[in-house]
Amino acid sequence: MASGSQIPANGGASRIVISVDAMGGDRGPAAVVAGLCLSARELPDAHYILHGNDAELAPLIARETGLAGRVSLRHADRVVTMHDKPSQVMRNGDGTSMWSCIDSVKQGEATVAVSCGNTGALMAISMIRLRRLPGINRPAIASMWPSRNPGGFNVMLDMGADVKAEAGDLLQFAMMGASYARNGLNLSRPRVGLLNVGTEEHKGRAELKEAHELLSQAAEAGGFEFVGFVEGSDIPSDRVDVIVTDGFTGNIALKTGEGTAKLISDFLREEFNASVFSKLAALFALGTLRRLQRRMDPRRANGGVFLGLNGTVVKSHGSADATGVAAALRLAYRLAAAGFQDRLAARVASAVRAGQDAAAEQTPLDAAAGTGGGTKE
Amino acid sequence: MASGSQIPANGGASRIVISVDAMGGDRGPAAVVAGLCLSARELPDAHYILHGNDAELAPLIARETGLAGRVSLRHADRVVTMHDKPSQVMRNGDGTSMWSCIDSVKQGEATVAVSCGNTGALMAISMIRLRRLPGINRPAIASMWPSRNPGGFNVMLDMGADVKAEAGDLLQFAMMGASYARNGLNLSRPRVGLLNVGTEEHKGRAELKEAHELLSQAAEAGGFEFVGFVEGSDIPSDRVDVIVTDGFTGNIALKTGEGTAKLISDFLREEFNASVFSKLAALFALGTLRRLQRRMDPRRANGGVFLGLNGTVVKSHGSADATGVAAALRLAYRLAAAGFQDRLAARVASAVRAGQDAAAEQTPLDAAAGTGGGTKE
Numbered sequence: 001m002a003s004g005s006q007i008p009a010n011g012g013a014s015r016i017v018i019s020v021d022a023m024g025g026d027r028g029p030a031a032v033v034a035g036l037c038l039s040a041r042e043l044p045d046a047h048y049i050l051h052g053n054d055a056e057l058a059p060l061i062a063r064e065t066g067l068a069g070r071v072s073l074r075h076a077d078r079v080v081t082m083h084d085k086p087s088q089v090m091r092n093g094d095g096t097s098m099w100s101c102i103d104s105v106k107q108g109e110a111t112v113a114v115s116c117g118n119t120g121a122l123m124a125i126s127m128i129r130l131r132r133l134p135g136i137n138r139p140a141i142a143s144m145w146p147s148r149n150p151g152g153f154n155v156m157l158d159m160g161a162d163v164k165a166e167a168g169d170l171l172q173f174a175m176m177g178a179s180y181a182r183n184g185l186n187l188s189r190p191r192v193g194l195l196n197v198g199t200e201e202h203k204g205r206a207e208l209k210e211a212h213e214l215l216s217q218a219a220e221a222g223g224f225e226f227v228g229f230v231e232g233s234d235i236p237s238d239r240v241d242v243i244v245t246d247g248f249t250g251n252i253a254l255k256t257g258e259g260t261a262k263l264i265s266d267f268l269r270e271e272f273n274a275s276v277f278s279k280l281a282a283l284f285a286l287g288t289l290r291r292l293q294r295r296m297d298p299r300r301a302n303g304g305v306f307l308g309l310n311g312t313v314v315k316s317h318g319s320a321d322a323t324g325v326a327a328a329l330r331l332a333y334r335l336a337a338a339g340f341q342d343r344l345a346a347r348v349a350s351a352v353r354a355g356q357d358a359a360a361e362q363t364p365l366d367a368a369a370g371t372g373g374g375t376k377e
Numbered sequence: 378m379a380s381g382s383q384i385p386a387n388g389g390a391s392r393i394v395i396s397v398d399a400m401g402g403d404r405g406p407a408a409v410v411a412g413l414c415l416s417a418r419e420l421p422d423a424h425y426i427l428h429g430n431d432a433e434l435a436p437l438i439a440r441e442t443g444l445a446g447r448v449s450l451r452h453a454d455r456v457v458t459m460h461d462k463p464s465q466v467m468r469n470g471d472g473t474s475m476w477s478c479i480d481s482v483k484q485g486e487a488t489v490a491v492s493c494g495n496t497g498a499l500m501a502i503s504m505i506r507l508r509r510l511p512g513i514n515r516p517a518i519a520s521m522w523p524s525r526n527p528g529g530f531n532v533m534l535d536m537g538a539d540v541k542a543e544a545g546d547l548l549q550f551a552m553m554g555a556s557y558a559r560n561g562l563n564l565s566r567p568r569v570g571l572l573n574v575g576t577e578e579h580k581g582r583a584e585l586k587e588a589h590e591l592l593s594q595a596a597e598a599g600g601f602e603f604v605g606f607v608e609g610s611d612i613p614s615d616r617v618d619v620i621v622t623d624g625f626t627g628n629i630a631l632k633t634g635e636g637t638a639k640l641i642s643d644f645l646r647e648e649f650n651a652s653v654f655s656k657l658a659a660l661f662a663l664g665t666l667r668r669l670q671r672r673m674d675p676r677r678a679n680g681g682v683f684l685g686l687n688g689t690v691v692k693s694h695g696s697a698d699a700t701g702v703a704a705a706l707r708l709a710y711r712l713a714a715a716g717f718q719d720r721l722a723a724r725v726a727s728a729v730r731a732g733q734d735a736a737a738e739q740t741p742l743d744a745a746a747g748t749g750g751g752t753k754e
Contacts, residue, residue, distance in 0.1 A: 085579065146640065160574055163582050197537055197628040202462065205540050205625060232632030236640045248582060249629055251574040252622075255609025256630045260637040263523065263613045267672055271665045281661040288648045288655045295644055 015045045016336045018329060019110035021101035022052030023079040024117030026319040029053075032116065033060040033067075035325020040070050042326065043333050049104050051076050051097040076100045080117050082318065086124035093125050102129045105311040111336035114303075114328050116316040123161055123306060130311040133345055135352030138162050138169045139308035140247070141315065142180050143254065146295065148238040155181045155190075156235060158247035159254055159304055165246035167210035170194065172348075174215050176307040177242040178224035179347050183340045184305075184331070187241055189223060193230030195245035195253070203229065215244075222351070265293075303328040305335065308348075312341045392422045393713045395706060396487035398478035399429030400456040401494025403696040406430075409493065410437040410444075412702020417447050419703065420710050426481050428453050428474040453477045457494050459695065463501035470502050479506045482688040488713040491680075491705050493693040500538050500683060507688040510722055512729030515539050515546045516685035517624070518692065519557050520631065521678035525615040529672070532558045532567075533612060535624035536631055536681055542623035544587035547571065549725075551592050553684040554619040555601035556724050560717045561682075561708070564618055566600060570607030572622035572630070580606065592621075599728070642670075680705040682712065685725075689718045 020036065022029040029052055036048055047070060050057060054075040061067055076097035080089055093099045098117050104110040106129050115122050123139070132139060140158035147154040157177045158165060165173065174192050181190035194211055196204040201212060212229065219226040230240050232253060245253070268289075272282035282289070302324040306313040312335050316328035335341070397413065399406040406429055413425055424447060427434060431452040438444055453474035457466055470476045475494050481487040483506050492499050500516070509516060517535035524531040534554045535542060542550065551569050558567035571588055573581040578589060589606065596603040607617050609630060622630070645666075649659035659666070679701040683690040689712055693705035712718070 083577075148640070148643075163574060195629065197540060197625055232629045232634075233636035233639070235633055236636055245629075248574055249626060252572065252609045252626055252630055253633045256612055256633045257609075257637045259610035259613055260634040261641060262610070263525070264638060264641050264669075266525075267669055271669045271672075272662075274665070274668070278662075278665045281658075281665055284658040285649075285655075285662045288651070288658055291651070292641070292644055292648045295648075 015047050016043075016112075016333055017047045017049060017104075017110040018332050018336070019049045019101050019104035019113040020051065020329070021098050021113070021115035021117055022050050022057055023076070023097040024081065024115065025316070025325075026082070026116070027321060029056055030060060031321055032325055033057070033064065034322035035320070035329060036071065037064050037066050038322055038326035039329040039333075040066050042330065046070070046329070046333055048072070048329075049074055049101075049110055051100040051104070052079075053077070053097075074100055074104070080121045080125075082118050084118060084121055086118075086120035089118070089121040090124040090128055093121070098122060099125055099129070102126055102311075102313065105313070106130055111341070112312045112314060112332040114314045114316060114325075114332045116318055116320050116325065116328075118318075119160065119304075119315055122313065122315055126306055126309055126311070126313045130309040130313070133308055133310060133348050135348055136172060136308040138165060138172070139306055140173050140176060141250075141304040142177055142307055143304045144184075145235055145243070145254075145257070147236040149241065150238075151185050151187075152295070153185065154236065154241055154243060155185065156243040156245070156250060156254070157307065158245065158250050160247045160251035161306070163246070163248040165207070167207045167214055170207070170211040170244055170246070171214040171218055172308070173244045174218070174224065174226075174242070175222050175347060175351055176344060177244060178222055179344045180305060180307060180340075181242050182223070183335065183338045183343065185241065189225055190241040191225045191227050191239070192219070192242045192244060193227045193234060193240035195235075195243055195249060196229040196231065199229045199231060201229070211244075218351075222347075303331040305331070307344065310345075312336070392424050393420075393489075393710055394424045394426060394481075394487040395709050395713070396426045396478050396481035396490040397428065397706070398474050398490070398492035398494055399427050399434055400453070400474040401458065401492065402693070402702075403459070403493070404698060406433055407437060408698050409702055410434070410441065411699035412697070412706060413448065414441050414443050415699055415703035416706040416710075417443050419707065423447070423706070423710055425449070425706075426451055426478075426487055428477040428481070429456075430454070430474075451477055451481070457498045457502075459495050461495060461498055463495075463497035466495070466498040467501040467505055470498070475499060476502050476506070479503055479688075479690065482690070483507055488718070489689045489691065489709040491691045491693060491702075491709045493695055493697050493702065493705075495695075496537065496681075496692055499690065499692055503683055503686055503688070503690045507686040507690070510685055510687060510725050512725055513549055513685040515542060515549070516683055517550050517553060518627075518681040519554055519684055520681045521561075522612055522620070522631075522634070523672065523678065524613040526618065527615075528562050528564075530562065530678055531613065531618055531620060532562065533620040533622070533627060533631070534684065535622065535627050537624045537628035538683070540623070540625040542584070544584045544591055547584070547588040547621055547623070548591040548595055549685065550621045551601065551603075551619070552595070552599050552724060552728055553721060554621060555599055556721045557682060557684060557717075558619050559600070560712060560715045560720065562618065566602055567618040568602045568604050568616070569596070569619045569621060570604045570611060570617035572612075572620055572626060573606040573608065576606045576608060578606070588621075595728075599724075678704070680708040682708070684721065687722075689713070 051074045078096040080098045141161045142157035144153040304315040314332045428451045455473040457475045518538045519534035521530040681692040691709045
């Protein structure tokens with residue numbers, strides 16, 4: 001997904017329209033417009049609806065000849081800041097660029113929305129405007145994690161849409177995560193693991209033991225392979241493609257991973273700066289270190305995808321620069337071109353139907369497993 | 378703590394006796410005896426009681442002249458394996474080297490116990506034989522985490538003694554973690570942070586908001602500074618010394634951090650092996666990379682400490698080699714020499730007393746905060 005060469009052709013059907021929130025990122029609208037320029041060069045049949053302050057945006061756009069005829073500006077007076085509480089934004093968010101950005105998807109003008117803004121607020125607005133897919137209890141945020149797999153990334157969810165998840169939610173995360181991996185990582189039968197403190201079946205919290213049961217039963221119909229419990233050390237491993245957990249644990253794991261990578265990179269820099277000899281060694285090692293950096297670069301995998309809503313929303317990192325914004329736009333384009341939203345909705349609907357059918361005949365546990373099948377993704 | 382130069386003198390009072398489980402580690406008794414040799418050289422007034430199979434251990438010990446007169450062998454027929462369930466070991470663990478190792482602390486022959494075995498089983502035996510300190514609801518496992526602080530490490534707990542923790546448990550973890558940081562990291566007033574998905578006070582689970590309240594109130598009497606919520610990325614930071622969380626989250630964070638460090642180190646190795654030129658660069662960079670490795674070496678910080686029991690138990694990593702075992706023994710020695718167990722017990726007792734006194738006059742919230750003071754650690 002992170003590589004430009006893997007972008008699927010749009011089949012010439014129609015142009016892909018991406019709704020973009022220009023405001024609310026840490027680096028302001030200039031970084032978003034710079035990302036738009038990179039993206040427009042890379043994706044010739046993409047069109048962008050850009051939401052934000054006209055007076056700020058118009059000059060930025062006018063300067064870029066590559067964006068001529070590719071961007072529609074949509075004025076919004078107000079901006080959601082990183083400090084706004086989701087509950088406030090839910091009540092008073094109308095008129096912000098973020099609200100307007102999501103509304104373009106709701107109105108059907110755009111297939112997918114992208115924002116660098118406040119995650120909680122973006123989820124709140126997405127929930128209230130797009131609504132959950134029928135049958136989905138909790139939407140989830142899915143992210144890519146650098147891994148040892150051939151594709152270079154694993155999918156993990158929930159990364160923080162909600163601080164808790166019951167067994168049934170974890171099952172829905174598994175279904176949606178598998179669907180995302182099929183479309184985002186081109187895997188026909190993704191391997192799904194449930195994050196726990198040990199791989200033995202008797203370990204962990206009660207809802208995890210129950211979810212283990214549900215996932216085992218749902219795997220075949222859900223088109224995924226269930227590998228059982230996985231541990232924190234397995235997140236980047238090649239024994240799994242999709243890691244399922246609640247949003248609290250997912251967020252802690254994500255930030256712990258990022259923090260560890262940052263610590264090592266800082267220590268490495270310090271050690272290479274420690275003496276004249278080590279500085280010389282750094283010169284020799286520069287190319288190698290740059291390749292490592294590129295492989296671990298969080299910007300390559302930029303974009304958490306909100307799953308479980310009537311519309312696809314990509315949350316870019318708040319501090320994304322032009323490269324990061326372009327990566328989020330590439331992900332949004334790829335999902336739109338693949339018809340991901342319809343496929344996910346069909347998969348969820350079929351699981352819900354099967355669950356209802358089964359509820360009449362089966363034990364409650366079987367029914368909750370949503371053993372739906374048939375929908376080809 | 379990890380540096381040999383920081384070992385406190387024992388004041389010549391009496392020799393320190395360490396009870397050591399020779400069996401149950403991934404590398405078998407030979408690695409433990411090799412660690413004992415390193416330790417005996419480094420700690421001239423330490424004595425070791427070694428528990429395990431006589432027939433295996435006696436020849437290993439006899440070979441090492443440095444251990445002559447320093448080790449008492451204690452035969453145990455049975456071994457707790459990594460696959461044994463804690464509940465089984467609790468019922469049938471009598472006669473294992475692990476049980477015998479903990480019993481030496483219970484009987485007062487040794488001040489502290491060290492084992493490389495099954496963590497869950499070790500906690501179960503420690504709980505049943507040593508019992509919890511009066512007033513402690515859940516014991517916790519505290520570990521050292523490489524950090525940007527001058528001492529090179531932060532303390533984090535619970536790393537997996539139990540999969541859950543209520544607000545009152547998190548308060549006890551804060552008190553015990555601060556006590557451990559005072560003795561283990563030589564900090565007079567450790568800064569304690571509560572792990573959450575954001576630093577704003579309205580974020581996270583209900584028990585975390587309640588614990589935030591309790592820790593704010595208990596900080597002064599508990600001899601620590603409460604810095605509020607911290608995120609996963611703050612675990613190795615220099616804005617905090619002690620990170621408090623439940624055992625599920627702590628275990629996931631620990632293994633995610635280890636997994637990330639391993640991934641980077643593997644990618645680094647691959648990149649340096651990619652071409653003739655990068656192999657040459659690796660030669661130049663070798664010294665620098667070795668210094669980095671030493672700084673991040675998990676063996677340096679080997680040893681999770683069980684807090685909240687009537688006795689101190691150090692859990693070494695299951696795969697510890699001689700260097701790792703020696704580090705765990707050094708930690709055990711250091712805590713024993715500092716009189717850590719008595720200090721911790723006094724601190725907990727004073728918090729419990731204050732909580733009981735306060736319960737009569739204050740609101741339940743105040744009482745639960747255990748605003749005990751006075752005990753000098």
